[in-house]
Amino acid sequence: MPETPPLTTTDLSVAEIRRDVQGLTRDIQALTKNVDTVLKIIRDGNGQKPLLIRVELLEGQLVALNATMAEVRKALESREIEDTKGRWQIVSVFVSGMIALISAAVSALILFKKP
Numbered sequence: 001m002p003e004t005p006p007l008t009t010t011d012l013s014v015a016e017i018r019r020d021v022q023g024l025t026r027d028i029q030a031l032t033k034n035v036d037t038v039l040k041i042i043r044d045g046n047g048q049k050p051l052l053i054r055v056e057l058l059e060g061q062l063v064a065l066n067a068t069m070a071e072v073r074k075a076l077e078s079r080e081i082e083d084t085k086g087r088w089q090i091v092s093v094f095v096s097g098m099i100a101l102i103s104a105a106v107s108a109l110i111l112f113k114k115p
Contacts, residue, residue, distance in 0.1 A: 042051045049057075 040046060044050055045053075048054075
């Protein structure tokens with residue numbers, strides 16, 4: 001395909017350029033209006049609390065929630081450690097008792113063995 005040479009101002013009529021500029025101007029005005037509306041909602045709130053303040057409040061609540069979760073995790077970890085210690089204490093008492101019972105049974109068998 002042969003390359004087309006770039007357009008020059010002589011290739012476009014002044015009316016076409018003026019029409020294109022007017023279209024671009026309308027587009028820019030519409031974008032400006034939309035941006036102003038969005039900024040008003042963000043900054044002023046549009047009847048509610050402004051979005052910036054709402055985001056700040058959410059961030060504060062998130063920080064507080066994270067702190068609470070950290071405390072809960074620590075409490076659960078310490079409780080799990082205590083539960084584990086308690087279980088091992090129960091197991092050790094049970095094993096000690098079983099050893100004592102077996103020892104007593106063996107002693108009784110040895111002492112009361114008929115000759």
